Amino acid sequence: MQTIDLVPADPSAGSTAPVDGAIWPDTVEPSVLAALDPGVSDALDRAPDVLVIGGGMLGLATAWQLRLAGVERVVLIERDRLASHASGGAGALITPGTRPWEDPPAVAALAVESAQLLYAFDADCGGATGLRSMDMLTALPFDLPDGFDPAPPTERIDAAGMADVEPELRGAVCGLLVRDQAHVNPLRYAAALAARGGTAATGVSARGFDVDAGRIVAVRTSHGDFTPGSVVLATGRTGLPRPQIPERWVKGHLIGTEPAPFRLRVGLSTPNGLVVQLADGRLVTGGTRHEGDESVGADPVTTDEIAAHLATLLPAARGLRVTHRWSCFRPATADGVAVADRVPGTDNAWCTAGHDAIGILMAAVTGRILAEWIVGGERPDRAAALAWDRPVPADEASE
DSSP, X not given: XXXXXXXXXXXXXXXXXXXXXXXXXXXXXXXXXXXXXOOOOTTOOSXXXXXXXXXXXXXXXXXXXHHHTTOSOEEEEESSSTTOSGGGTSOOEEOGGGGGGTSOHHHHHHHHXXXXXXXXHHHHTTSTXXXXXEEEEEEESSOOOTTOOOOTTEEEEOHHHHHHHOTXXXXXXXXXXXXXXXXXXXXXXXXXXXXXXXXXXXXXXXXXXXXXXXXXXXXXETTEEEOOSEEEEEEESOOSXXXXXXXXXXXXXXXXXXXXXXXXXXXXXXXXXXXXXXXTSOEEEEOOOEESOOOSSXXXXXXXXXXXXXXXXXXXXXXXXXXXXXXXXXXXETTSOOEEEEOTTOSSEEEEEOOGGGHHHHHHHHHHHHXXXXXXXXXXXXXXXXXXXXXXXXHHHTO
């Protein structure tokens, strides 16, 4: 029997702290917030078929997909409340059409599959995720090379056509328009998943594992031991030795404003981040990338810079009061591609980690891949794109 103790979280590191100050709690009813913090029941199943550790969007989607796959007893534990970290602080755009610019083809295909799963889920639960369809414009302050011809569904927009796409926009030289993308409310989506993913318990921290002959036979937690059939680690970063693909935290800042006196026709993406308008007229903007900064909370200088950029990008937004400022930590990998794989040296433990800024987009398909693997016993072919032991360029592996 091998005992593995988990290192306690450093309370002084921002990446361990729940998101504070985000706009999303002010956009949902008290019942949604209550659903995200169910606490611990005395009747909690201590020997579930699958124990999911981590209550962000990846853990919640995995629990949901396990239940869809016929797993009867699924328990999810989270040390804080559900969606309390990056999942509850994200901009929450669903933009599979932009992924071919960023990801390998196999990963971009997974993004399309994941979005389709989300759309079907939202329809099945009566719009509970807050899903809204929108076109997405990537606005660039420089011209693209002559002859650059993006594949459908992306359309290249020149300077003359930008005003027709978004009249409020200034300073863009050209753009890439992708029709029929979407946005979700991250807290509504998390609560809808939790309602369909077995039993969730909050305020429960995993402390260690007992491993026997390559199987996790017990999970020690702050609320007693569990003896699950299988385990899924969905805590953002694995925290396990993985020299091939180093992990890191990327700190991002966002702000929210009071309602704007105009309606954007599209969602916006720029080199400085995103801009999305909520149904009530408020703007959410930001999405900075700072590595090596694990300070707690939003930096006022950075959020002021985001507000200044918004006013330059959308002059009609100048003077809007900033009502919310927040930061969150995205778990990332050196090569920019997430992991969804079996934990090395075990035959009943899996992990998902490193989804960076697209965890909400990729949650559904990642959960489906893991559920198929756990239930069927064989790795799905498309899981190879998210493999633990994939090659990583030498300059990235040395980070």
